[in-house]
Amino acid sequence: MSISTDEKIAVVGTGLVGRAWSIVFARAGFPVSLYDPVDGAVEQALQLVEELLPELAQEDLLGGNSPDQVKARLTSAPTLADALAGAMYVQESAPERLEVKQELYRELDQLAEPNTVLASSTSGIPASAFTEGLANRQRCLVAHPINPPHIVPLVEIVPTPWTDAKVIQKTKALMSQIQQLPIQLNREVKGFVVNRLQGALLAEAFKLVEDGVCNVTDVDAAIANGLGLRWSFIGPFETIDLNSAKGVRGYCEMLGPLYYELAQEQADPRPWSEALVNEIDRQRREKLPVEHIGTRQVWRDQRLAKLVNAKKQADQKLGE
């Protein structure tokens, strides 16, 4: 199904995540109404977006639109009710505090039309924790982006136990239509999928440094110059599937026992001690003084944009 780009999208909360979402919806052709309870926040967001758009156009990240075309689809809503009026979908990107979300969703549920989808950008709070008591809780779910969503396409769709299957389908369809790439969780789990996978890798990375096996730079290099290259266009399963002429089955016959031995060695869950965090931070600060983090974040996003672009070109030339 294709959703008409006459339909209105509401972006509630216009910090880093919300304003990036507004670009994603607007470049796909949708009118976007932005609301934030903090005075001047929407105006600031619109200003920051306007500054960003020319660069994104250069990296072909505006879907063929001009910066002016994208900007023209963004409007500031004076009240939450104005933002929601006639909206078919709400992307909520409020602060990550349960009580904030609980209060906000009570309002959203009252103000929005009953069929309007209420999707949360939360990276960690399951939507069941702030939607249980709502009259129309079946239209609530999580649509968790990876920062920044106007560059990184992945979105995690996490339904609550009471989310309507049609709401899940509609949200996935909308995401696909706006060129984001949704994955679907069958149920709520702590950390969702992305941070569970990241957590598993980080746990081992921290242990390798704590146990003196290698330094921070070399752990990063092991991924960035090795495994991460494959993982950036095929995931971990396809990676092992292509490492044996017999696919996953052949790979697991060969290496399953080794990985089980490793899993046993890696099992102990360790908190990240202050001493360890200090040591890792010390090694990072040798590479990048803390006052240069902002500049490096800009560089990261530029590199990400180039990579996403190169990937699209390779998809077209060699196939996905």
Add this chain to the structure above:
Amino acid sequence: MSISTDEKIAVVGTGLVGRAWSIVFARAGFPVSLYDPVDGAVEQALQLVEELLPELAQEDLLGGNSPDQVKARLTSAPTLADALAGAMYVQESAPERLEVKQELYRELDQLAEPNTVLASSTSGIPASAFTEGLANRQRCLVAHPINPPHIVPLVEIVPTPWTDAKVIQKTKALMSQIQQLPIQLNREVKGFVVNRLQGALLAEAFKLVEDGVCNVTDVDAAIANGLGLRWSFIGPFETIDLNSAKGVRGYCEMLGPLYYELAQEQADPRPWSEALVNEIDRQRREKLPVEHIGTRQVWRDQRLAKLVNAKKQADQKLGE
């Protein structure tokens, strides 16, 4: 220090890994002597390399050399002694069986000049297991590549307890000179660093499917369209370092407790059951029939080559 490209390299074992190494050394200017005990194996390897070279030239993976220049540096050695005569460095890529390596290293140690470095491509057997009793064991270590090394630059340097520090330095210097990117382990650990990190991610990926949280395709997408994009040019530590204005320290203050909770949930080491492997294989076979794996491997290497190229260009344009 720069190593003269008059120095000879011996490649012992000319299967998939050995022949890829021969390209890596030859395109960097070194004369390479190839030896394999199996009749006709070297000739076959040279034939396969010759077929591969024009494509690599197109992707700018021959360091500015023509296919003929690279090919002219490769010679077939009739005996192991011939391969080793005058060699400054041996890259061993024999089959991954302990008894094979043990027997081979006894020969290598006897035939090679005492200062010749003996480096093993093994992905999992610590070099201490096949070098302990050798007269000149201090010149032995692991230099583990990621397949295929003529495209993926990472090399894991894993010393034994008796490897001379100068041998480690010389091997790292050689790797850097030939444009590979070495990381150094301080000691032998099971799986080295790359497979420990891969194992940690795979363990969680398998659990997510086993526990019905999401399907194989969506786990792959979570990495390939999300986390893997960053990891392909900054590793996991730099990723979290750039996710907080206060760097790793700020990130861990904020999210350390969540990741410790996740680590506790993820702790149980699980063998990959036959039923689970069958299910994952079934899902993969829906995407890729087993008879298409070979074609897809060629595609993967073409994509990898394009990615490595795009990354070099981005390094040059935006900085590393």
